[in-house]
Amino acid sequence: MKNRVITISREFGSGGRTIGKKTAEKLGIPCYDNELIGQIAAQSGFNENYIKDAGEYAPGGRLSSALWNRAFGPTNEDYLWKIQYKIITDLAEKEPCVIVGRCADYILRDTADCLKVFIHADMKFRAERIVKVYGERESSPEQRLRDKDKRRAAYHRFYTDMKWGHAQNYDITLNSGTLGIDRCVDIIASLY
Amino acid sequence: MKNRVITISREFGSGGRTIGKKTAEKLGIPCYDNELIGQIAAQSGFNENYIKDAGEYAPGGRLSSALWNRAFGPTNEDYLWKIQYKIITDLAEKEPCVIVGRCADYILRDTADCLKVFIHADMKFRAERIVKVYGERESSPEQRLRDKDKRRAAYHRFYTDMKWGHAQNYDITLNSGTLGIDRCVDIIASLY
Numbered sequence: 044m045k046n047r048v049i050t051i052s053r054e055f056g057s058g059g060r061t062i063g064k065k066t067a068e069k070l071g072i073p074c075y076d077n078e079l080i081g082q083i084a085a086q087s088g089f090n091e092n093y094i095k096d097a098g099e100y101a102p103g104g105r106l107s108s109a110l111w112n113r114a115f116g117p118t119n120e121d122y123l124w125k126i127q128y129k130i131i132t133d134l135a136e137k138e139p140c141v142i143v144g145r146c147a148d149y150i151l152r153d154t155a156d157c158l159k160v161f162i163h164a165d166m167k168f169r170a171e172r173i174v175k176v177y178g179e180r181e182s183s184p185e186q187r188l189r190d191k192d193k194r195r196a197a198y199h200r201f202y203t204d205m206k207w208g209h210a211q212n213y214d215i216t217l218n219s220g221t222l223g224i225d226r227c228v229d230i231i232a233s234l235y
Numbered sequence: 236m237k238n239r240v241i242t243i244s245r246e247f248g249s250g251g252r253t254i255g256k257k258t259a260e261k262l263g264i265p266c267y268d269n270e271l272i273g274q275i276a277a278q279s280g281f282n283e284n285y286i287k288d289a290g291e292y293a294p295g296g297r298l299s300s301a302l303w304n305r306a307f308g309p310t311n312e313d314y315l316w317k318i319q320y321k322i323i324t325d326l327a328e329k330e331p332c333v334i335v336g337r338c339a340d341y342i343l344r345d346t347a348d349c350l351k352v353f354i355h356a357d358m359k360f361r362a363e364r365i366v367k368v369y370g371e372r373e374s375s376p377e378q379r380l381r382d383k384d385k386r387r388a389a390y391h392r393f394y395t396d397m398k399w400g401h402a403q404n405y406d407i408t409l410n411s412g413t414l415g416i417d418r419c420v421d422i423i424a425s426l427y
Contacts (some may be wrong), residue, residue: 213408217407
């Protein structure tokens with residue numbers, strides 16, 4: 044019998060991570076998010092910050108990869124992808140859980156009984172939220188959001204060939220800006 | 236104070252219309268779907284079947300329009316769009332209700348307090364459903380679905396410039412195939 048797993052993809056600043064954590068708490072199951080990065084770091088030997096970044100760049104999306112001709116073999120990102128794939132598959136096999144980000148929906152498409160969730164919100168909601176949560180940066184919050192969205196979509200597209208944010212890829216998508224974070228948690232938990 | 240309106244966009248065969256009707260019943264408010272077509276027919280003088288069809292063709296999407304150079308003025312579809320726009324705006328002004336299809340989400344974007352829903356399901360679920368609900372046809376159910384999806388997306392795109400089925404355009408999207416029709420009804424009603 045397959046474990047029941049909830050995967051949460053999310054736009055940056057939409058509160059998807061918070062929704063994942065709260066849902067997991069409500070259901071009494073673990074939530075994997077930054078923990079995943081730690082595990083990938085331990086198994087790959089790469090630095091955690093590098094892995095965080097690599098999870099948002101499609102190969103070719105930054106200089107190191109752009110200079111690397113893929114005809115010579117896999118990139119660092121490809122190597123990380125394989126480790127990530129294995130870790131997520133193992134987690135889902137071990138116990139019911141919530142997994143935030145890292146293309147878990149795609150990775151588990153055949154191996155787990157998966158509720159696939161996507162969380163998004165409009166620019167204004169997210170801009171206010173990232174300034175509150177992560178503080179001010181040199182570039183405007185809107186610029187940071189556009190940049191992150193573009194990178195996540197490209198990464199997702201590269202490794203999964205699925206269009207990020209397309210309703211058809213998920214069981215449910217929720218606008219945390221209009222519905223509110225707690226309501227999103229209630230709905231997801233009720234579907235478990 | 237704006238009326239609270241639920242708009243339901245849906246893939247053909249996903250049960251979106253049934254979900255709309257059941258949600259409206261549960262909430263004790265009217266649901267407009269085929270009734271809309273009757274009203275558009277009465278106000279336009281066009282035949283109901285023509286209107287049903289026109290709601291799924293972007294101008295240029297069928298022969299009559301393809302032969303009509305838009306430089307000479309609006310097409311029949313443009314004329315119907317205006318009537319439809321007015322009818323839907325009036326309905327939302329009159330009372331709380333559920334409106335299925337007809338780009339109501341876009342039409343009401345500024346004039347109503349709108350819960351925007353999109354219903355979809357995978358090909359297999361929809362193929363079985365349309366054969367059960369609408370019977371066999373000459374072309375395969377899969378072919379009929381692909382054809383309808385394409386036309387609805389083009390129509391939506393033409394008149395609203397929004398991408399049909401993009402999570403970001405809706406408050407909530409639901410996979411009726413994996414979640415089941417009754418569960419979709421419960422979730423939508425709980426958000427009202």
